Amino acid sequence: MVRLNLLLLAIVVACALSVVSANHRARKLFTELEAAQKRMRELEIEWGQLQLEQSTVAAHVRVEKLARERLGMKQPVPGQIVAIESAAK
Amino acid sequence: MKAVKFARSPLLSERLPPWRQRFVLVLLLGAFATLLGRAAYLQGFKNEFLGDKGRARFERVIDISATRGRITDRHGEVLAVSTPVRSIWAIPEDAQLTPAQSRALAALLELNVSEVNNKLSGDGEFAYLKRRLAPDVAEKVLALGLPGIHQKNEYRRYYPAGEVAAHVLGFTGAEDSGQEGIELAFDGQLAGKPGSRRVIRDRRGNVVEDVESIRPPQEGRDIALAIDSKLQYLAYSHLKSALAEHKAKAGGIVVIDVRSGEVLALANLPTFNPNNRSKLAGAQLRNRALTDSFEPGSTLKPFTAALALEQGKFRFDSTIQTAPGKMTIGTATISDAHVHGLLTVAQVIQKSSNIGSAKMALAMKPDEMWSMFNRLGFGAPLKLGFPGEVGGRLRPAKTWRPIEQATMAYGHGISVTLVQLARSYLAFARDGDLLPLSLARVGVQPVSGTQVFSAQTAREVRAMLELAAQAGGTAPLAQIPGYRVAGKTGTAHKLESGVYAQKYVASFVGFAPVSDPRLIVAVMIDEPGNGKHFGGDVAAPVFSRVMAGSLRALGVAPDAPLKPLVLTSVEALREGM
Numbered sequence: 046m047v048r049l050n051l052l053l054l055a056i057v058v059a060c061a062l063s064v065v066s067a068n069h070r071a072r073k074l075f076t077e078l079e080a081a082q083k084r085m086r087e088l089e090i091e092w093g094q095l096q097l098e099q100s101t102v103a104a105h106v107r108v109e110k111l112a113r114e115r116l117g118m119k120q121p122v123p124g125q126i127v128a129i130e131s132a133a134k
Numbered sequence: 135m136k137a138v139k140f141a142r143s144p145l146l147s148e149r150l151p152p153w154r155q156r157f158v159l160v161l162l163l164g165a166f167a168t169l170l171g172r173a174a175y176l177q178g179f180k181n182e183f184l185g186d187k188g189r190a191r192f193e194r195v196i197d198i199s200a201t202r203g204r205i206t207d208r209h210g211e212v213l214a215v216s217t218p219v220r221s222i223w224a225i226p227e228d229a230q231l232t233p234a235q236s237r238a239l240a241a242l243l244e245l246n247v248s249e250v251n252n253k254l255s256g257d258g259e260f261a262y263l264k265r266r267l268a269p270d271v272a273e274k275v276l277a278l279g280l281p282g283i284h285q286k287n288e289y290r291r292y293y294p295a296g297e298v299a300a301h302v303l304g305f306t307g308a309e310d311s312g313q314e315g316i317e318l319a320f321d322g323q324l325a326g327k328p329g330s331r332r333v334i335r336d337r338r339g340n341v342v343e344d345v346e347s348i349r350p351p352q353e354g355r356d357i358a359l360a361i362d363s364k365l366q367y368l369a370y371s372h373l374k375s376a377l378a379e380h381k382a383k384a385g386g387i388v389v390i391d392v393r394s395g396e397v398l399a400l401a402n403l404p405t406f407n408p409n410n411r412s413k414l415a416g417a418q419l420r421n422r423a424l425t426d427s428f429e430p431g432s433t434l435k436p437f438t439a440a441l442a443l444e445q446g447k448f449r450f451d452s453t454i455q456t457a458p459g460k461m462t463i464g465t466a467t468i469s470d471a472h473v474h475g476l477l478t479v480a481q482v483i484q485k486s487s488n489i490g491s492a493k494m495a496l497a498m499k500p501d502e503m504w505s506m507f508n509r510l511g512f513g514a515p516l517k518l519g520f521p522g523e524v525g526g527r528l529r530p531a532k533t534w535r536p537i538e539q540a541t542m543a544y545g546h547g548i549s550v551t552l553v554q555l556a557r558s559y560l561a562f563a564r565d566g567d568l569l570p571l572s573l574a575r576v577g578v579q580p581v582s583g584t585q586v587f588s589a590q591t592a593r594e595v596r597a598m599l600e601l602a603a604q605a606g607g608t609a610p611l612a613q614i615p616g617y618r619v620a621g622k623t624g625t626a627h628k629l630e631s632g633v634y635a636q637k638y639v640a641s642f643v644g645f646a647p648v649s650d651p652r653l654i655v656a657v658m659i660d661e662p663g664n665g666k667h668f669g670g671d672v673a674a675p676v677f678s679r680v681m682a683g684s685l686r687a688l689g690v691a692p693d694a695p696l697k698p699l700v701l702t703s704v705e706a707l708r709e710g711m
Contacts, residue, residue: 071343072342072343075341075342075343075344076341076342079341089201090217090218093201093204093215093216093217094217096204096212096215097212097215097217097292097294099212100211100212100213100294100295101294103211104294104295104296105298105363105364105367106296106298106367106371109367109371124615126616126686128616128691128692
């Protein structure tokens with residue numbers, strides 16, 4: 046009887062300790078999750094800013110200006126365009 | 135010292151009065167009962183109050199912000215995006231700064247020191263020092279560690295395309311809610327709903343446990359417009375140069391995809407920069423193509439001809455006498471710019487004869503014309519969902535006098551918006567049917583819309599419109615090398631307080647390639663003031679440039695013979711080398 050009681054006591058203590066450690070682990074994992082989510086938000090914001098930057102840099106006004114002024118490009122006159130029939134047809 | 139064993143302790147043999155024992159027992163039981171009672175009281179009666187107190191010490195409700203959705207063009211290119219910014223605010227009572235601190239703060243905020251001191255001298259509890267700063271600048275400000283200076287997260291909306299697409303997109307107000315244009319029309323979908331959740335925080339302020347989610351945040355949905363930013367830019371830049379060339383007051387241009395009814399480009403001038411709206415005037419804000427109606431003039435003649443063909447009263451080659459170029463109906467006289475004599479129906483459109491159109495119209499019943507205009511969508515807003523959209527003016531048929539019926543045949547006494555006008559040409563560009571227009575990208579292309587004319591009529595009018603855009607027509611300047619184009623010019627006097635003034639609205643609506651129409655371009659130029667005012671001189675060249683660029687951008691195969699041209703110019707090029 047005494048032995049059984051001791052055994053049960055040991056089990057109870059072990060259970061109690063594991064609850065504590067599980068709780069601790071859960072909190073640690075939760076903090077990691079939080080950090081990851083924060084990082085996700087930051088990356089999303091950065092993505093938005095990069096998209097913004099991309100479309101600013103690739104704005105048609107700017108591209109046309111650079112093409113004309115820096116690269117000296119110009120629109121082809123109709124005679125310079127040769128239409129090619131698609132071979133796949 | 136000799137130990138006294140407990141069992142042999144002399145005290146045990148002492149006999150004590152029995153009340154002492156009972157007294158101690160009662161005392162102990164009493165203490166126990168008190169404890170139980172207290173526990174029951176705390177657990178039972180004050181449970182809620184104490185629980186609240188406890189939670190208040192470690193639980194926090196955190197707001198989760200939601201971003202406003204992006205607006206992209208049909209290829210996913212970003213046209214409007216929200217990005218977080220910080221606003222610096224102060225509690226003036228707490229913000230007691232040394233002069234050196236004020237200077238540092240002012241330098242970071244790019245303000246004058248006196249301005250900063252002004253804002254901090256008030257005795258209010260809240261004052262914005264500067265709104266919408268870049269996050270890194272805000273970090274530096276906070277790093278100064280000044281008392282009473284705080285930051286707040288906000289969003290700012292950026293429009294990378296700037297003034298090119300300003301009217302379509304509109305803009306948002308201070309609280310990131312839609313104020314104009316698409317931003318307002320689709321506000322319900324674009325706006326995010328901020329959420330909140332309850333968490334447990336530890337001593338250092340880290341969130342350690344999620345208790346419950348009170349309201350999940352709802353991110354704003356992204357919207358893909360039908361707009362093609364390449365075409366939008368083409369349309370905008372050519373319209374802008376035309377306005378400068380003709381010293382015109384305003385202008386509008388619309389590009390529509392014939393196959394799906396999508397609005398590929400829509401530009402108005404004058405325009406504004408949505409990223410910097412400090413100097414805005416009402417005229418710049420108007421999305422003329424949708425919110426202003428005008429008398430279209432001759433661009434309506436093809437519809438008169440189409441109805442005449444449809445009813446079988448006239449054929450493609452029926453002749454109409456237009457000499458002597460004047461015609462009196464009731465008390466009013468209408469006239470042509472040139473005297474043409476005997477014209478076929480096709481030539482009436484080609485030469486844009488008012489008399490010819492009026493004669494065709496007078497052979498119809500007013501309600502027949504009214505019902506055609508109605509089916510073309512005139513007189514009622516298109517319901518694109520765009521704020522401020524108007525429907526133009528189409529009076530009920532029973533109030534028409536003959537002279538009005540005659541003038542309506544060539545587009546006076548009726549008013550439409552540029553977008554309505556562009557859409558009505560779908561009936562010719564397609565086989566007589568009209569599609570609903572769409573500002574948002576259309577997933578599945580509609581097969582057919584509402585039939586207005588028969589396919590045969592549409593084909594015949596297409597042929598007439600092609601004649602109009604050739605030598606001998608009113609708009610040879612609308613031609614594009616390599617493509618067959620069709621279209622109609624319009625030159626209308628402007629109505630000013632009920633009287634036709636010597637001011638004009640020049641317009642051109644057309645489509646290409648004629649063999650299998652892909653695009654409709656409608657151009658309207660308000661009050662050209664540099665000598666020229668005919669639609670064929672002012673608006674047709676804009677059409678030609680925008681259409682040529684757009685067809686090339688979309689990779690539409692040329693349908694007109696180009697061979698001789700290619701050969702000659704290749705020769706010329708070789709000689710040049």
